Amino acid sequence: MFPEELPSRLIKMFAFSGDTVLDPFMGSGTTSLAAKNLGRNSVGYEINAKFIDIARVKLNAQQQDLAGTEFHFREDHLQGNIADMLDTLPYLYEDPHKLDKKVDPRKLTFGSRIDHRNGAQREEFFTVSDILTPERIRLSNGLLVRLIGIRAESEKKEMAMRFLAEKVRGKKVFMKYETIKHDEQRNLLCYLYLENRTFVNAHLIKSGFVGIDESYEYKYREKFLTLTAQIDS
Ligand SMILES: C[S@@+](CC[C@H](N)C(=O)[O-])C[C@H]1O[C@@H](n2cnc3c(N)ncnc32)[C@H](O)[C@@H]1O
Incomplete structure (x- = not known):
């Protein structure tokens, strides 16, 4: 009502x-x-x-x-x-928009458990369908996702995308989120993990094919910076 x-x-x-x-x-x-x-x-x-x-x-x-x-x-x-x-109707209206929810908003938390009943299996799994850029991927439900902390570098873009494709394309993944959930283009900002808990953002950074996004504060920023420092030394 x-x-x-x-x-x-x-x-x-x-x-x-x-x-x-x-x-x-x-x-x-x-x-x-x-x-x-x-x-x-x-x-x-x-x-x-x-x-x-x-x-x-x-x-x-x-x-x-x-x-x-x-x-x-x-x-x-x-x-x-x-x-x-x-x-018998003269026409049928079919809504082209799929209203399936692409992601469960209750799971948009970072680490903190909000639904104790689901505590044991909190992660929701998705499949990666496309690598759009070194920092943006598309999931099989159409959701566009941006990897937190990744900054594409034009000269290494192809290698970064190949690296990412080998690691995640067609694979089951789950995500974790920050307080800031979306970027200006409404991409969902996330930390991406493979089913075996491999931390994809960190692995991509360790590959040396991408830079670090230092434009804002996020939980793993310092950790990511140490990873690049290791590569440089
Ligand atoms: C959110 S309620 C509307 C409440 C209303 N504005 C009020 O203040 O009481 C939506 C209503 O739509 C009815 N409804 C759902 N599908 C319908 C349909 N195909 N045709 C007619 N009514 C439908 C539901 O039974 C429900 O009572």
Whole structure:
């Protein structure tokens, strides 16, 4: 349920007095209540018939109001095969956006356990599908991920990408995160690990094919700098 103020503001913005407001997901009828109180008509659809009685009460439908509002509640039951009915429609709208969540936001923590019930198997595994640059990869669910601490160096870019591809492409990986979760391009910022807990960011740095991103503070920054110092010495 949302507060009446929410549909009220929208109705005032988008419908004139006497217009009809449609709420395709009516629930308890808050939209219709707001419409009624603002002098608009309304129509609502609700898949769960149990809401009819709740909406009746919310809208005070049993009492005559001064405006003489009429209420009609109709319960329709689908008869027949839904697939056949869909075939009779002039067109079907298919949403091209996949709403599967690509990453579980509850797991966007670094090391700290937030769900004790899942403590034993906290990691969520993904598969790497593409290496886009030395610091950016794509997972098989389409998620774009940026490796924390990695700074591509143009003259060694190809080698870094080859190194990364050999290590992670097609492999199962899991991620850990910092307080800052995304970069400006909305890539998820992560520390990447192979299933056997190999720390990919650190290995890539140790390969010497990339530089260190020193543009901000992150947990392993010092550690990464020592790794490059080892290579240099
Ligand atoms: C978040 S609730 C709406 C709550 C409502 N705004 C209120 O204040 O009470 C969404 C409603 O959509 C209904 N619903 C989900 N799928 C539906 C569908 N295909 N057709 C109609 N109603 C649907 C659910 O049963 C649920 O009551």
